[in-house]
Amino acid sequence: MIGRLQDRVAIITGAGSVGPGWGNGKATAVRFAEEGSKIFATDINPEAAAETKKLITDAGGTCVTHTADITKTEDVKALVGACMDEFGRIDILHNNVGGSMPGGPADMPEDVWQGQIDHNLTHIYLMCRYVLPIMEEQGKGVIINMSSTSGIRYSGHPHTAYAATKAAIIQFSRSVAIQYAKKGIRCNSILPGLMHTPMVEARLAGHRAGGDVDKIVADRNAAIPMGWAGDGRDTANAALFLASDEARFITATEIIVDGGRSAASPY
Numbered sequence: 001m002i003g004r005l006q007d008r009v010a011i012i013t014g015a016g017s018v019g020p021g022w023g024n025g026k027a028t029a030v031r032f033a034e035e036g037s038k039i040f041a042t043d044i045n046p047e048a049a050a051e052t053k054k055l056i057t058d059a060g061g062t063c064v065t066h067t068a069d070i071t072k073t074e075d076v077k078a079l080v081g082a083c084m085d086e087f088g089r090i091d092i093l094h095n096n097v098g099g100s101m102p103g104g105p106a107d108m109p110e111d112v113w114q115g116q117i118d119h120n121l122t123h124i125y126l127m128c129r130y131v132l133p134i135m136e137e138q139g140k141g142v143i144i145n146m147s148s149t150s151g152i153r154y155s156g157h158p159h160t161a162y163a164a165t166k167a168a169i170i171q172f173s174r175s176v177a178i179q180y181a182k183k184g185i186r187c188n189s190i191l192p193g194l195m196h197t198p199m200v201e202a203r204l205a206g207h208r209a210g211g212d213v214d215k216i217v218a219d220r221n222a223a224i225p226m227g228w229a230g231d232g233r234d235t236a237n238a239a240l241f242l243a244s245d246e247a248r249f250i251t252a253t254e255i256i257v258d259g260g261r262s263a264a265s266p267y
């Protein structure tokens with residue numbers, strides 16, 4: 001059977017997961033591979049990327065891993081070069097890396113603020129800077145950027161730098177989409193809401209609930225109209241649609257994956 005992404009080459013950044021379960025990047029790498037895509041899985045943590053690769057290759061798919069800190073220009077240049085050496089083209093760029101640190105302007109130190117800008121936003125600029133000329137030469141390409149509903153709504157917690165970067169990703173994506181619309185390149189963003197990904201256990205429970213995972217999961221579920229939280233597989237399916245030809249007329253827009261929360265009142 002021919003997959004929906006048959007033989008397309010996809011770079012996934014943050015293709016591992018910070019713990020057991022389905023992080024967004026890991027789930028997207030596996031889902032794309034199930035549809036025939038060749039995966040260039042890049043992560044700062046080689047073990048995390050290797051785990052994703054094993055899932056893909058055990059199922060008969062193709063995956064190459066590459067270790068990079070994508071906040072660093074030299075690492076981004078090297079990873080794009082390594083993908084071209086390996087596969088000779090880049091059809092899909094899925095910019096997945098990101099994460100939040102708590103705080104508002106008065107209590108967030110400058111280095112944490114700058115770290116949030118680099119971790120959530122600058123790497124998307126860097127990846128696009130080095131991948132767009134390749135896609136332009138190919139006359140074809142798809143870019144998907146991971147934003148968040150925190151970019152359009154107050155999350156209930158002062159994670160101001162995260163909110164600002166995730167809002168910026170939406171408009172960055174629209175701007176790139178229009179600039180490259182006649183060049184065969186589409187660019188969209190995905191806005192996940194409260195997802196039960198491994199970062200809930202790895203980071204968020206510590207930041208928000210004194211390490212009480214059951215409490216934070218219950219609180220988050222109660223805030224979602226559907227009453228439960230999706231996981232990385234739900235964002236992966238949205239990404240698959242945007243990456244596929246089924247979305248050929250869809251660019252400069254966003255898909256919200258949040259069980260209805262951003263439309264609910266009170267939020």
Ligand SMILES: NC(=O)c1ccc[n+]([C@@H]2O[C@H](COP(=O)([O-])OP(=O)(O)OC[C@H]3O[C@@H](n4cnc5c(N)ncnc54)[C@H](O)[C@@H]3O)[C@@H](O)[C@H]2O)c1
Pocket residue numbers: 013014015016017018019022023024025042043044045048049068069070071096097098099100146147148149191192193194195196197198199232
């Ligand atoms: N999980 C959620 O509830 C949620 C909600 C909304 C948006 N998002 C967004 O989804 C994306 C993925 O989130 P997640 O929670 O699945 O990710 P995660 O925290 O599980 O991290 C995924 C991978 O990114 C890697 N990584 C971290 N920094 C890196 C760097 N500098 N260079 C290369 N790799 C790096 C990690 O090693 C990890 O394997 C983020 O952009 C996040 O903001 C997540």
